[in-house]
Amino acid sequence: MNLETDNTKQVVLQVGGVLRKLRKEKNLNLEELSALSGVSKLTLGNIERGETNPTIGVLWKISKSLSIPLMALFSTESDVNLFRAGEGLRIVGEGNNWAIEPISQNVNNNMEMYRAYLQPNSSYYPEKHHHNTTELATVMSGTITIKVNDESYSLNQYDSISFSTNGTHSYTNYTNDVVVLHIILKYAI
Known part of the structure; x- marks a missing residue:
């Protein structure tokens, strides 16, 4: 993800919170999720704290190991979401x-x-x-x-x-x- 904008930084923090919530709902610690996903415990911890820039590949590994759609990591509670081309979240x-x-x-x-x-x-x-x-x-x-x-x-x-x-x-x-x-x-x- 591109961490250049404040909006994107907020999304990175949101992804970290969602990942932590999903991991805990599945009663997994970081080490267990690391073993399931093939993503290091350090990287998972950094993602949960919003301190890293995960690639599409890393996000795929995490979503697959949790048996969730990729975009569930970016879930929002809003009834209406607007996604303009070239604005907002862009995963590189x-x-x-x-x-x-x-x-x-x-x-x-x-x-x-x-x-x-x-x-x-x-x-x-x-x-x-x-x-x-x-x-x-x-x-x-x-x-x-x-x-x-x-x-x-x-x-x-x-x-x-x-x-x-x-x-x-x-x-x-x-x-x-x-x-x-x-x-x-x-x-x-």
Whole structure:
């Protein structure tokens, strides 16, 4: 996550509080969560205190180990949430070639939506998702190649693809322009 704005700093503190609450609800100490997630006890403690900048990969590992949707770590109690492109929470992947912005989360339906950005001439290889998750990606601008298991699919603006994340998948942008996607994840948890 980018810690540059006061708003983002507040979100980092919120994520830490939510993580601590969820961990305690599941009667786990930091050492036990570390063993489940593969994230060090030190890093988990730093996240809970709002002192670190977790990557998408670390957040995926934590959400998967707690059997919760990724965006549950960012949960709010509001009935109305506004997510403007380029404003608010932006989670950046390692290497800064991939970034996501939350658009919507429906906890009851185990579904969440992101706006994703893939930088020119780069690839993104996501962490393994929760078992039996379905991913739906729609290209909002640009052209992208999405590889699901061993099959590659080229998608243009407004094309969509849906697939099970039980295997492997990746996103590659072979162009000189940023690709913008809307991604929906439907969890089977």
